[in-house]
Amino acid sequence: MWLATDFQQKVIHYYRQHGRKHLPWQGTKDPYRIWLSEIMLQQTQVTTVIPYYENFLQRFPTIIDLAEATSDEVMHLWSGLGYYSRARNLHQAAKMVVEEFNGHFPQNPAEIETLPGVGRSTAGAIAAFAFDEPSAILDGNVKRVLARCYGIDGWAGKSSVLKALWLRAEENTPKKDTAQYNQAMMDLGAVVCTRTKPKCNQCPLSEQCYALQHDQVAQLPGKKPKKTRPKRSVYWLICLENAQVILHKRPPSGIWGGLWCFPEMEQSVEEPIHEQKLDSFIHKFSHYDLEVQPLLVKKLPNTGIMEPNEFNHFALDFLLKKTQQKTAEIGLPTPVSKVLASLDSQSLKT
Numbered sequence: 001m002w003l004a005t006d007f008q009q010k011v012i013h014y015y016r017q018h019g020r021k022h023l024p025w026q027g028t029k030d031p032y033r034i035w036l037s038e039i040m041l042q043q044t045q046v047t048t049v050i051p052y053y054e055n056f057l058q059r060f061p062t063i064i065d066l067a068e069a070t071s072d073e074v075m076h077l078w079s080g081l082g083y084y085s086r087a088r089n090l091h092q093a094a095k096m097v098v099e100e101f102n103g104h105f106p107q108n109p110a111e112i113e114t115l116p117g118v119g120r121s122t123a124g125a126i127a128a129f130a131f132d133e134p135s136a137i138l139d140g141n142v143k144r145v146l147a148r149c150y151g152i153d154g155w156a157g158k159s160s161v162l163k164a165l166w167l168r169a170e171e172n173t174p175k176k177d178t179a180q181y182n183q184a185m186m187d188l189g190a191v192v193c194t195r196t197k198p199k200c201n202q203c204p205l206s207e208q209c210y211a212l213q214h215d216q217v218a219q220l221p222g223k224k225p226k227k228t229r230p231k232r233s234v235y236w237l238i239c240l241e242n243a244q245v246i247l248h249k250r251p252p253s254g255i256w257g258g259l260w261c262f263p264e265m266e267q268s269v270e271e272p273i274h275e276q277k278l279d280s281f282i283h284k285f286s287h288y289d290l291e292v293q294p295l296l297v298k299k300l301p302n303t304g305i306m307e308p309n310e311f312n313h314f315a316l317d318f319l320l321k322k323t324q325q326k327t328a329e330i331g332l333p334t335p336v337s338k339v340l341a342s343l344d345s346q347s348l349k350t
């Protein structure tokens with residue numbers, strides 16, 4: 001069994017030997033500066049953050065200066081750093097500290113967490129770095145180290161996995177030297193136990209690391225499950241008669257509402273009798289994929305056509321002209337125009 005004290009000692013020893021100690025927000029106990037750095041570092045690299053951090057502090061040296069600024073000014077100084085909700089929350093939180101905490105940054109992690117844009121891990125980091133509170137952190141880097149060291153499988157977005165990670169983070173966080181320990185865990189994740197190609201041979205935790213010992217480094221932490229996009233598979237029935245094609249008008253609401261399309265059948269029903277299969281394709285809607293198999297048919301089947309709203313015969317020439325001119329006389333969805341344009345001379349003779 002891996003004792004928490006042994007884990008802590010190894011981590012703190014690593015910090016003393018190799019930890020990053022000269023970043024602009026280190027060596028201060030000013031909660032405003034620490035908070036600012038923690039917010040800027042969310043989803044952003046250290047090297048990108050440094051100039052923004054320095055400019056920000058030059059313009060807003062105290063939390064009161066920030067609270068009194070206009071939002072335009074705050075957003076302007078944040079421009080280029082991305083994730084702009086962070087800047088809006090920062091400004092709101094500065095006002096809240098001034099109005100609700102009399103300008104004194106709260107010290108307790110639970111109170112810090114009430115500030116807009118501050119989650120449990122950020123609150124823990126501020127409390128530990130600024131006030132030496134023995135509070136645990138669990139940012140993305142720390143999650144990775146713990147998941148690998150203890151073989152905590154599954155995606156951290158899942159509540160049971162997150163709970164297991166927090167439990168381990170709390171158990172391992174020392175009551176003393178918490179700031180050093182937290183900084184070391186962040187550094188280990190950022191520099192040694194990286195997402196790809198971790199430097200296990202330089203890691204102080206390698207001897208007991210579950211992932212390394214069980215050849216699971218690439219598998220841990222578990223990835224976010226990929227959502228499979230729903231797919232609908234349909235036939236489009238292209239019925240050509242005397243160089244005319246049958247289209248039907250979609251009902252006014254729903255996908256392609258009011259546009260003219262080929263009569264459509266679900267592919268789950270029996271394949272209709274057809275003369276020729278044209279190239280199938282997939283059209284991507286925002287929330288699903290439509291797999292289309294166009295079929296040249298002599299006549300439309302009596303059953304199975306979806307939403308048989310209003311049918312009409314159009315001269316293929318007329319439709320092709322519409323397609324090329326992109327006129328709005330009749331509405332054609334782009335995939336329908338493409339299929340029409342692809343009908344070769346062979347089809348026109350039928």
Ligand code: SF4
Binds near residue numbers: 212
């Ligand atoms: S031994 Fe390798 S996988 Fe395990 S914590 Fe260290 S760097 Fe990460």
